Amino acid sequence: MHKVDESSLGFAAPALSAARCEMWLPRASLSTLVRAVMSRDTRAVALGSEQRYNHLPATPLCSIIWYFSGEAELLEPGYPADAASPRAPLPDRVMFTGPFSRPTVSWNPGPVHVMALLLQSDALAHLLGIDPGAYVNRVVPAAEVFDGEWMAMCAAVQAAPDDDARVALVEQFLDPLWQRRRPESWLPARAYADWTRNLMMRAANSGLGRSLRQVERRIKHWAGLPLRELHGISRAERVFFDAVVAERSGRPNWSELADGAGYSDQSHLCRQTVRITGFPPEELRRRTFEDESFWAYRLWGMSEQPLRRPE
Incomplete structure (x- = not known):
């Protein structure tokens, strides 16, 4: 490793x-x-x-x-x-x-x-x-x-x-x-979004029923959380990684990051970030870089740096 x-x-x-x-x-x-x-x-x-x-x-x-x-x-x-x-x-x-x-x-x-x-x-x-x-x-x-x-x-x-x-x-x-x-059809995935997409593909192609409700039921059985929760965590992780990269060149533009991740607006991003992390985006950003007790967020975000360089 x-x-x-x-x-x-x-x-x-x-x-x-x-x-x-x-x-x-x-x-x-x-x-x-x-x-x-x-x-x-x-x-x-x-x-x-x-x-x-x-x-x-x-x-x-x-x-x-x-x-x-x-x-x-x-x-x-x-x-x-x-x-x-x-x-x-x-x-x-x-x-x-x-x-x-x-x-x-x-x-x-x-x-x-x-x-x-x-x-x-x-x-x-x-x-x-x-x-x-x-x-x-x-x-x-x-x-x-x-x-x-x-x-x-x-x-x-x-x-x-x-x-x-x-x-x-x-x-x-x-x-x-x-x-x-390991099943041969399983694809590697670093980010939650890629992993969630892979889950959806496997669930849709399992041959056990392909309606949306059946796919969602299968995903929850495999992953433990419903598809809606997985999508929410995936989008929040994407914004978090983007914010860490943006920190290299200045403060993140939350409106742009929200739009890029598919949120309806910045307020939507804020509500979802609080639900998943307990903090609004700007406070999470500040505490990630300044608060000892947010060590796990620092490791998680900084581990993506070799793959996600600012343009």
Whole structure:
């Protein structure tokens, strides 16, 4: 896998710490199963309470999450990132999360070292025969979802000496497994929009009924979220990537970005961005570049830089 991190991309801001945040992007043979691996390690830095929140958007992806050090508490949906918000500890050291139809916020009581394997929900359903829809907006112990072979891989990752070794173990486990099981008709896709289009093509050509309602029902069964949700997340991701690229040459023009992504107007973009991320576009842009707790957005956006250069 190819690794990117904030330092290698030249990203720096006075308000941000030196916490280690890295992302590994999959090789071509795994791109229809794995979206990315993300890691964050704050053990070598002293972070204030506000800097120990973690903001994540709605996503159609499933995840395996390992906590190697430290703990996390998940805030109740809809509550702001402050000390008064109700929260609950995560259920295990190795967890599975399904797709999320809403943004999430977690908080680390102290230093933490965590890694997440981000998996395409339809591919995971194909491999394991699970229903991603049964895990929407849920975090459960990994042992509730995976068999002994998968849990052995999870244990090996937990015991590995460093993150590069952990990613190599994941790759060594998944690559031969996926090559044996991957349908030849599945096309690689980096962005949610491409993945959603591929889902629609497969659903329409499955031979099991081709009406719009049947296609939509099939997509929800495969991905866990309805087609309308997938379209919404796809458009929001496109605007987010475009805004990151625009930041290189100046402030984004939200009206132009909204029009380019197919929103009816800028207000429509704003409403949808709030629904998916919890923040309006300009605040999300500012906090992505200035707020420690938006580290996942920085990694997600900056990982597209080699593919999306400003003109």
